[in-house]
Amino acid sequence: MTLIATESLTKRYGGRVTALADLTVAVEPGIIGLVGANGAGKSTLIKILLGLLAPSSGRVSVLGLDPTTDPAAVRARVGYMPEHDALPPDLSAAELVTHLARMSGLPRTAARERASEALRHVGLHEERHRAVGGYSTGMKQRVKLAQALVHDPDLLLLDEPTNGLDPAGRDDMLALVHRIGTEFGISVLVCSHLLGEVERICDTLVAIDGGRLLRAGPIAAMTSATDVLAVEVSEGMEELASRLAALDLPVTRDGRTLLVALADEATYDLILGAVAELDLPLHRLDQRRHRVAELFAPREPAHV
Amino acid sequence: MSEPTGVIHDIGYQRYTGLRLGRRHVFGALWLHGLRTIFGLGRSAKAKIFPWLVIGIVTLVAAGLTAVRSQTGQVVMTYAQFADAMSWLVIFFAAVAAPELVSRDLRSGVLPLYFSRPLPRGDYALAKLLALVAGLWLLLGGPQLVMFLGAAFTTGDGLGGVRDELFDLLPGLLYAGLWAVVFASVGLLVASLTGKRAFAAGGVVAVFLMTTPIVGVLSILPSRTINELAMLASPSTVVQGVGLFTLGVQLAPPGAADQMIGDFGPVYALGAVLLAAACVALLLLRYRKVAAR
Incomplete structure (x- = not known):
């Protein structure tokens, strides 16, 4: 099954700024690294995949579904971790993730259970009952990851998950993402402007630049062929x-x-x-x- | 004991195979969450102070009115008059509750976490709006119910008296509902424009209070038509106009309604509907824009 497929996908803002230009790419399930400089169109692509933005032209499918016509069905099976700060400071991680689990349609009890499970998987234990406002950047990133994971999606879209982390925090986050992609059996699309990071954990690499596709393919083929x-x-x-x-x-x-x-x-x-x-x-x-x-x-x- | 407890309990990742509820349930959960937020439930003690202070005041007033009535047999205030008298408190209540509902989410950036879930963006805005409507309606309707219970238990006319009282209560509750709908839609729209709660609260109060002088000016202009239409200039007086039109003597002394709104009652009803509808439409438009960001 093809995980994500786009066909001549183009997105223009206000008819002038071109964020994505004629992007055609198809990737199989696994850990996919989406690499490009800042402003290359990574976030725009993610928003189109979530059905939050409509493409100017072209076609897109996620998990075999079309986010432009059936965004709810896509979003039910996708977890999204945004790049920017997204956590209300006065709620505890457990409260927030439970609430967001309910927003994904989980019944009350299941939401609470899955929330503490998800927080445990990302490495937050007792501190999950404290207000998020007092968390370190690393802990906040983990909460953002937990809320993306809480409803057991088939695909995670992670926008710059290592943003703002120190080197040790980056390694932990990458190891966690790798574990989700391998042990949990959930496909992951990791966005990053740091190639060196994603190439360590992903098995497929999609590189975009200025909204255009630079390279896409299994990472093994990209490296071994050039030994x-x-x-x-x-x-x-x-x-x-x-x-x-x-x-x-x-x-x-x-x-x-x-x-x-x-x-x-x-x-x-x-x-x-x-x-x-x-x-x-x-x-x-x-x-x-x-x-x-x-x-x-x-x-x-x-x-x- | 320094056993690696994390490992002992680590049973690995488990897929979720349980129930996934549909749009209506999610909407209901968000609505209830909003309603709890308004009254500070599930939040810090500090967040509970203001809402419960206001609830205390309106309940006390209702209890006082009931006590006076049971002692003297005089109806000091009808249910509708009570709603009118408490409207200024409702303004402040809405000015605090609306920013709690929407400005806080705008500021913390949590909205992408909502909009990346199946819930349509319009549902988010409508669930918050209905939560505020319900909250304001409870704020006015709860004390009205206290007044009704007090009157029903002290009535000297048996079951018939209770029935008469109920027929007085129902229009009062509907009138309170109108206050709730208009205040909530205007208040939430204003609050949704900014992520700063203090600005949002100030904005809500300003919209309600700053428009009142306009009504005052229009009502003394030397034109009877303008005078009778003056109350359209402020959201609170629009509601009062509808009240005068529909409830008449329950709200004002005989003749007063005719004096204040003349034959323009239907215009006020239309005005209230249009005002609420316009605010809801703008609110939905606002969240179309927010969601795409």
Whole structure:
């Protein structure tokens, strides 16, 4: 089943500002990272997925439902964690999450039970009976996550869940999101402007920029396909380059380093053999994993 | 004992397979939540002070009227007159309750959490509005009921007396309902425009009190038609106009109604309906905009 699918999705505000432009993407259930700079259209996309905004043109489906025609059905199965502060300071976390569970249609008793369950899952225990106003940013983020989880959705939409957290808090939040996506069996769409964060936990990556789709696909395919071996020798780099080229290995130079595409384990042997034959002092031979960040690199001049 | 209790009780995530209630139940839950908020129930002791002070005053007045009536046999105030007399208290009550209902949510940013749920955005506004209507109606109707019970138990005419009293009470309750609808729709609309509760409260009071002098000015202009239409200028006097038109002597001495509104009674009725309808429409429009943000 396709989790989220859009087709030529376009959103213009007031006929001038284009937030989304001809976005066509389809993702399978799992943990999906939605990455883009601030203002790339992430929040607009989420609001369209929730049926809170109508797209200017194009089609969209969430869990096989159309949020433009049946927003209530979509929202019943989706949990949303907004980016900004969203908690009344004078209520306790337990009261707020219970109330919001009831707003999702849970009966009174079930709402109370699910609320304390959800708060426990995000790591809030006794403090859940204290007023939210006295919570740390990390605790507030957890409450926001708990209210998105309380009605047991099939899909979570998390808008910048690590916003305002310190490095340890970020790690905790990412681990929690990963746990929800794997152990809880709930699909998660994580929005972030920090690629390095989401690429650690998601299995699908959707990158948008200026409302346009940059890349979308399984994260494994994006990284493994570009694995290279970095070879450094103290001298004789030219000889080694020509020898490797003669062995039909694609070689590129990167300063004092030779980069060789890693086809399989045999590539190691071929390189080591070549170095030994030429009797060169091998300085370094290691696998360099292409960061997903490099996918974005070529586009940067376009921003000038 | 330092057992990892979190682990012992950790039975993992459980999917929810129970009942999911429909729109009507969610609406009802939000309405009841709003009604409780108005009276400070489920909230801090500080939030209870003002609503219960007002309730205390109106109940005391009602009890006093009942006591006087049972002693002297004189009807000091009819049910409708009681509603009129308490209207200024209702204004202040609405000015505190309406911001509690809507401004607080606007300020804390909690609305996206509501609007990302199945509940349609109009339902949110209407549930809050009906909660305020119910709250204001209870505020006036409760004391009226006290007055009725007092009168019913002290009536000298047996069951017939109770029945007559009931027929006096019902129009009074309806009139209180009209006060509630008009005050709630105007008050909630004003409060929904700002997230600052103090501004919202001031705004609500201003709309009701600042328009009263206009009525005063219009009613002394040298034109009988303008004088008779003057009470349309303020929400509270519109309600009084409808009361004079429909209840007549229950509200004012004989002849007074004719003096104040002339033949324009239906205009006042229409004015009250239009006022409430316009406020509700604007309120819904307001939340269309808020929800998309």
